[in-house]
Amino acid sequence: MLVFETKKELQKKLMALWSEDNLGLVPTMGALHEGHASLIRKALDENTHVIVSIFVNPTQFNNTEDLEKYPQTLSADVALIKSISDDILIFTPTINEVYGKLVTHNVYDFQGLDKVMEGRFRDNHFNGVGTIVELLLTLIKPTRAYFGEKDFQQLRIIQKLTKLRNIPVKIIGCPIVREPHGLAMSSRNERLNMELRQKAGFIYETLIAAKDKFGTENALQIKKWAIKRFKRHKDLDLEYIEIVDIETLVPAEQKTKNKKYRAFIAVYAGGVRLIDNIALN
Numbered sequence: 001m002l003v004f005e006t007k008k009e010l011q012k013k014l015m016a017l018w019s020e021d022n023l024g025l026v027p028t029m030g031a032l033h034e035g036h037a038s039l040i041r042k043a044l045d046e047n048t049h050v051i052v053s054i055f056v057n058p059t060q061f062n063n064t065e066d067l068e069k070y071p072q073t074l075s076a077d078v079a080l081i082k083s084i085s086d087d088i089l090i091f092t093p094t095i096n097e098v099y100g101k102l103v104t105h106n107v108y109d110f111q112g113l114d115k116v117m118e119g120r121f122r123d124n125h126f127n128g129v130g131t132i133v134e135l136l137l138t139l140i141k142p143t144r145a146y147f148g149e150k151d152f153q154q155l156r157i158i159q160k161l162t163k164l165r166n167i168p169v170k171i172i173g174c175p176i177v178r179e180p181h182g183l184a185m186s187s188r189n190e191r192l193n194m195e196l197r198q199k200a201g202f203i204y205e206t207l208i209a210a211k212d213k214f215g216t217e218n219a220l221q222i223k224k225w226a227i228k229r230f231k232r233h234k235d236l237d238l239e240y241i242e243i244v245d246i247e248t249l250v251p252a253e254q255k256t257k258n259k260k261y262r263a264f265i266a267v268y269a270g271g272v273r274l275i276d277n278i279a280l281n
Helices: 007-018 034-046 064-069 074-084 095-099 125-140 149-164 187-191 194-199 201-213 219-231
Strands: 002-004 023-028 049-054 089-091 144-148 170-174 236-245 261-269 272-279
Touching (some): 002 007, 007 023, 007 089, 023 034, 034 049, 034 074, 049 074, 149 170, 219 236, 219 261
Parallel strands (some): 002 089, 023 049
16 A cells, blocks of 8 residues: 655656556545445556545535534544555645645636535535536546545535546545444544434435425425424524435425435434435435
């Protein structure tokens, strides 16, 4: 296993691999869990070589306290990756290595994909995401890059980014991995105590029930039902629930034939912000 801290060292290694045209990238912010492991395993199945990046990107945090509290567990992350395969390359740059002296984000026109849900509550979040993902894709030049569907809005925006910037990479979305009580696996879950972690399974229970209701009720009815449901739960504070067209991410009021929809949700549990989503049809 090789760990690279600088772009120059990494590119020197990658020069020998690019000619094989079969390189998989798994971008992460560390604090790795089984959800990340599933992405890495899929990348190994589909590529000759795999690289995992570990970088807590400051420009996608609109809340300084959230950035400061984000778990950083590099030694454990490297050990987890090694347990999967000794042949994986790891890229762990510093903030200075990525941004230099000016830590700022690019500004993108994601054609509205970034204006709803997460974009509505996290100012410039997707500009920050786009900045680091564009840098990684252009630096590493992978054949495929892997992202979890827990961040489905992010996945759609990254797909849009590659078209806007004409980046020749296949973006692969991978299924959400869940804890036994249904909570979507996330690095933020480590900030929850065990009691709250179990209670947060209520989020997935709500999504499952919303999917059942989607067959007979319209989107507005389901949203009103979910809002009332969370008002009765004293430990969970609902920030939003939206039902959207998966292509445009525009919130839906009525179903349209031949369109696909997903329900998206953001909830605070003990001050920790959790997101999740589910395909409805």
